[in-house]
Amino acid sequence: MIGLLLVVLALAVGGCVCVVWAARGGPRWVRAVSRLTLGAAGLLRDMDKNRSRNRSGGSDD
Known part of the structure; x- marks a missing residue:
């Protein structure tokens, strides 16, 4: 596991x-x-935004 993280x-x-x-x-x-x-990095940023948006229950409507 440590090897993978390295x-x-x-x-x-x-x-x-x-x-x-x-x-x-x-x-x-x-x-x-x-x-x-x-x-x-852009994909990870977008995934994090979507995850936090889904967690807070908000929508862009």
């Missing part, structure tokens, strides 16, 4: 490094990893 942590840190490197004009593969990292 792998997830390493991927998250690596993704953050790629985002910063891509902002400074890194190679093509870094920009691709950066896009994947930012896309995954």
Whole structure:
């Protein structure tokens, strides 16, 4: 279990490094990893918003 958490942590840190490197004009593969990292972060943010909205019982109507 700890090994899995370490792998997830390493991927998250690596993704953050790629985002910063891509902002400074890194190679093509870094920009691709950066896009994947930012896309995954956006999906997680949306899922968290939906979960908290469903938990509070609110609606957007």
